[in-house]
Amino acid sequence: MQNSTRLAVRCGRLYDGTGAAPRTNVTVVIAGGAIESVVANDASVAAERTLEAAAVTPGLINAHVHLEFSGEPDLGVVVLASPGIKTLTAAANARRSLEAGVTTVRDLGGTGSNAIEVRDAIAAGNLPGPTIVPAGRALCMTGGHGHFIGGRETDGPWEARKAVREQLKAGAECIKLIATGGVLTKGAVPGQDQLSEEEMHAAIVEARTHGMRVAAHAIGTSGIKNALRAGVDSIEHGHLLDDEAIDLFRANDAFLVPTLAAVSCIYEHATEGRQPDFVVRKATALYESARVNIAHAYRSGVAIAGGSDAGTPYNYHANYAYEVELMHTLIGMSPGEALRAATQTAARLLGVSSGVIETGRPADLLLLDGDLETETLALRSPRIVIKAGAIAASHGNG
Numbered sequence: 295m296q297n298s299t300r301l302a303v304r305c306g307r308l309y310d311g312t313g314a315a316p317r318t319n320v321t322v323v324i325a326g327g328a329i330e331s332v333v334a335n336d337a338s339v340a341a342e343r344t345l346e347a348a349a350v351t352p353g354l355i356n357a358h359v360h361l362e363f364s365g366e367p368d369l370g371v372v373v374l375a376s377p378g379i380k381t382l383t384a385a386a387n388a389r390r391s392l393e394a395g396v397t398t399v400r401d402l403g404g405t406g407s408n409a410i411e412v413r414d415a416i417a418a419g420n421l422p423g424p425t426i427v428p429a430g431r432a433l434c435m436t437g438g439h440g441h442f443i444g445g446r447e448t449d450g451p452w453e454a455r456k457a458v459r460e461q462l463k464a465g466a467e468c469i470k471l472i473a474t475g476g477v478l479t480k481g482a483v484p485g486q487d488q489l490s491e492e493e494m495h496a497a498i499v500e501a502r503t504h505g506m507r508v509a510a511h512a513i514g515t516s517g518i519k520n521a522l523r524a525g526v527d528s529i530e531h532g533h534l535l536d537d538e539a540i541d542l543f544r545a546n547d548a549f550l551v552p553t554l555a556a557v558s559c560i561y562e563h564a565t566e567g568r569q570p571d572f573v574v575r576k577a578t579a580l581y582e583s584a585r586v587n588i589a590h591a592y593r594s595g596v597a598i599a600g601g602s603d604a605g606t607p608y609n610y611h612a613n614y615a616y617e618v619e620l621m622h623t624l625i626g627m628s629p630g631e632a633l634r635a636a637t638q639t640a641a642r643l644l645g646v647s648s649g650v651i652e653t654g655r656p657a658d659l660l661l662l663d664g665d666l667e668t669e670t671l672a673l674r675s676p677r678i679v680i681k682a683g684a685i686a687a688s689h690g691n692g
């Protein structure tokens with residue numbers, strides 16, 4: 295279907311992504327790839343095709359993915375694949391994301407420019423997939439977290455500026471910094487600082503010059519605060535944040551992307567023996583404090599944007615709905631608030647205009663068979679996915 299088709303979507307309940315109470319019995323009219331209007335169901339609407347759904351939401355936005363990785367238990371094996379296989383894997387994961395209702399992703403680091411190339415192929419109409427906002431290679435210190443999965447080793451402020459320029463040259467739209475150790479890198483201690491505040495500040499100044507936003511991987515308390523003081527737009531993970539960090543989040547209007555699925559998926563599969571021991575050990579040690587601290591940050595008013603770290607062990611690109619569920623069950627958001635984190639708030643963080651269903655926005659939306667509040671698993675299997683006004687995936691008798 296071309297996106298020039300006029301579509302009418304009759305909604306039992308419309309969740310517009312803003313966190314407002316759902317509206318009942320309204321119709322979303324789509325034309326030219328955008329939302330033309332939202333009208334009452336009994337209004338007369340001239341459309342070439344009319345669809346119906348129990349509930350309608352914006353397409354989901356996953357603010358933290360790694361398209362090159364597919365949820366394999368040991369990333370040390372995956373990185374040995376050839377460059378061609380890595381590009382094809384990124385393309386396959388882009389398609390899986392879209393089919394599962396994820397219409398926009400931010401790719402926060404790979405071994406090269408794979409996610410950038412897949413973005414371009416999707417934009418050219420040659421591959422199915424979500425809108426991709428890619429970071430290129432993450433910037434880490436020499437030997438820092440992520441160095442073995444393509445991290446661009448960077449030491450000193452001028453080197454940091456050069457590394458940002460390299461990602462810009464490759465076609466990246468945002469920048470990823472590694473502020474502390476992490477779970478998946480052997481020898482990296484999650485609580486320890488890595489890139490310094492001075493290095494991150496230099497990278498951020500350079501990125502801002504080119505209109506790029508900056509995300510920082512940060513688990514340890516001190517590294518989270520270094521990254522916030524340096525001026526990042528978002529902290530990824532943030533597991534060991536404290537009250538001083540919460541004050542910095544609020545003072546800087548920074549977002550927290552808690553990636554609850556990442557540590558949960560490792561933890562849930564800990565006894566299967568397929569993940570490296572150091573990964574299981576580090577994730578298990580973080581699990582409870584992550585849940586408590588992130589819930590505290592949420593209750594304290596920190597803006598939470600949805601992002602799952604899809605691609606990490608057992609954390610599949612098609613399973614972003616699990617992150618939305620965890621924001622409900624682990625940190626106490628209502629289903630509507632969790633949906634908002636994965637739509638409007640994530641869109642604000644990425645600087646994209648999707649994520650809300652209102653006139654003039656891109657027509658990215660999901661048609662669900664169940665209602666979100668009574669059947670929180672309804673997001674797992676959208677019946678129809680619409681991206682830019684065209685039906686991108688249709689499951690069952692849609």
Ligand SMILES: [Zn+2]
Nearest residue numbers: 358360402603
């Ligand atoms: Zn990540």
